[in-house]
Amino acid sequence: MACTQPQRTGLAALLLAGLALGLLAPVPALAQQKIGFVNPQRVVNETRLGQTAKADLARYVAEKSRLVRESSAQVAALRREAESPGLSAAERAKREEALRRKTAQHEQLLLENARDIKSEESRLLHYVMRRADTVLEDIGRKGAYAIIITDPNAVGYVDKANADLTDRVVRELDARSK
């Protein structure tokens, strides 16, 4: 079938318009993909693994506290010695120096403990979340999630019924760590 020149021009224009419309329209596939959210704090609190990690952290803190108590007791003993009556000036100066040193060590210990506890906490949390990651991957793949967010600060609103996957992750993780 032969087309006249004006017919050809009209066909081309139609095609171009179709292409332009196609580009401007939203992609239906993207509209189907889901976004999920997992609350890591709940994962830690509600899974056995997380609770074990918390118990580990508590033990760690207790151990650090024991060190602090020992150190405090030593400081107190030195203080008593330094303040005991009847000491010569030289002896008192010596004991005060010892007390000063011990106090400095004690303060250092407190600082280090706080730092260590924080870092241990983060290590344990990281460990639990790494285990949870494998579960997330499975859920994401099976549920066709494009993104699963685990940072509560990055989320303004979560539709708990549809987007919050925390319960699922908890169940799955517990099942795996049996």
Added chain:
Amino acid sequence: MSTPRLLSILAVLLYALCLAVPASAAAKWGRLYTITGDIVVRGEPSETGAQARVLKSGQKVRIDPRDETWATVYEAQQQERSEDRAIGYAKLSDFRDRGIVEVMRKTGALSVIEVRRIEAAAESKTEEAKPAAEPAKKPEEPQPAPERRTKKAEEPRPAVEHKAKKNEEPKPVAEAKAKQPEEAKPAPEHKAKRSEEAKPAVEAKTKKTEEPRQVAERKTKKSDEAKPAAEAKGRKQDKAEKPEKSEKTPEAKKVEGRKHAPAEFGELRVADRRLAVRAERSKDSTLRKVLHSGQKVRVDFQENGWYAVFDPAEKARDLSRAWGFARDKFLLADSESAGAQKEPVKPEGKPAKPEAKPEPAKAAKPEPTKSEAKVAKPEPAKAAKPEPAKADAGGKNEAAKAGKAAKANKADKADENITVGYSVLERRSEKRGKTAKGKSAQPVATLRVRLDLAKTPGKDMLRKIMREIWKAERKKGEDLRLEVLLRGMDARGLAYATASFHEDGRIREFWWRDVVLGKDGK
């Protein structure tokens, strides 16, 4: 050819001749000795002569026998054979005891002949020297070394008795070599002294033989008393065995001379890490060489925690041929490094070789292993310490071996002596700043090890194991913190247990993470 050219060639030849003559002349008299113990040099060849000097271990001298008893002592580089140039006089028997002839340096027959002459002189002077030589000559009734050792150990007898016995039972060369230290008494005046010295060694050996010995056990002891104790033991033994070395030397020489196949000396060991070889037995001395991890070397002359390190192919037990000195604890016995062969030592003890090397010293070696291969690294984690009634761990330098699992299972049975293998995964060191007083703080290191246990050990057990590892691995003055992983755990992941220690080995901090077990840990 033109005349000037001929002349120049002649001149060169003449010059070469001039150089060669003194050199060869130098080699034609006296003998070079490397001293292995103190030798008194006197102003005249007499016991009453004034003491001119004391030759120290490692010193090299040239000696020239002047009669059956005495030799003139020269500086090693002395070329002129004139008594005016001598340092003094020393007894030939002393050189037999505490000198090593540099036989291998000179390949000519002269060396051998001279050695014999010296020995002959000593023999004619004192009968005691004979036994030393005999064992090598008639190895008709080879006796298992361990047995003999046990016997000896059980009945430490006066030197004379030893002698008699030795004559009755000639041993194979190797054995004889091992034994000599205690038995062959060169000079009468040394005899009493020597037999006394030998006693402790014998006792030590006895103990070794009597107790059910395991490689682990050595470590156990060590771990119990902490390294220092073990080292001290090693040193003691070293001391007791010093004469051994010196005695061995002439014999070895003889064998070499006769067979032209020099006997091997020392033992082959493998560096378990990059290891510095230094010019002297001191970490401050010049660095001569660096051994790479796994490099095989021949070692001997163990003293104060240092080995003299030789080329593995080296045949001459000559200190001057050593590459240098390296810390003994980083040189693993060849079999250990090979891994699988490491087996518990049976009560009967090992054959010949063990005697030559102070075993306790070996045991004292923590032999820290670095590679991840369990085989290469098995370490004495727990020793069969006579520790509290409960769970004694048998410290063992044991490669991850079949059968270990079974042992490991015992770990949880509190009342048994067990052996726990471990492998060192990583050692991190850091230097902390300065203390409040301005002194530089202790170096801090973190050692990450993997226990070769089938089951998770109980906490008390774990504490003990970690203490033993700490004792074995900690370097002097170091604040060593331990991280312990169990089988199957990611080497870079969280450790199961962590501990830090007081200077005296008590645990300062200890905690563990059940979470890494993958379950609630209950």
